[in-house]
Amino acid sequence: MKRNRHIPLWHQKASQRADGVVLWDYHVICVQRKKGGDSPCLVWDLDSSLPFPSPLAPYVSETIQPSFQLFSEYQRFFRIVHAPVFLRCFASDRRHMKDSAGNWIAQPPAYEPIVAEDKTAHNLNEYNEIRADEVSVNVEPDLIHAVYTNKLGVVLSENQLEEFFTQVSS
Known part of the structure; x- marks a missing residue:
């Protein structure tokens, strides 16, 4: 089966939908891990409508939504x-x-x-x-x-x- 090059991400500014979903062919983010301490990793996503930057765990949960069942061609x-x-x-x-x-x-x-x-x-x-x-x-x-x-x-x-x-x- 051919994989689809477009992947869904939620809470994106470019979306016309209430849930903010967009199908991107690729998307670039920066994940920052601060030296020392136990502060959470931060995600810098210029296209996100979530807080900027966002802690990694909520970003993954809200934007990537790994629990959302995708069709098999979307990985x-x-x-x-x-x-x-x-x-x-x-x-x-x-x-x-x-x-x-x-x-x-x-x-x-x-x-x-x-x-x-x-x-x-x-x-x-x-x-x-x-x-x-x-x-x-x-x-x-x-x-x-x-x-x-x-x-x-x-x-x-x-x-x-x-x-x-x-x-x-x-």
Whole structure:
């Protein structure tokens, strides 16, 4: 069965619905874990209508809604990349924001396109594509180490997301 590239997320500003659901082809958030202390991880989601930032547990419960039974073709996976690695390696020349004739679908951001440290102009597709063999089975120390070293980080299922961030050392 072919998987659908669109996944539902709730409480999104772009929604026209009362429940705030939107089908995104991809969505980027930042999860912040503060050093020291026992403060909760915070989610920074610029598209969310929830408090900004939101603690991870309520964000997962309200936005991802893992208890909501989705059709089998809708599976949500999360590519976790450590921010410094992402900032060095990610690149987007915005080609995904143009139609087949090369016209802008929406006005592009005012800032310059993002170029990777190695001068790569576009690799968004590498971050978006998720293969079944990339999805981690267990959250273990090697997996956590890979987030800090792998250009594309690691891929988790929606049920592993909170567990992962509880095991990341502060």
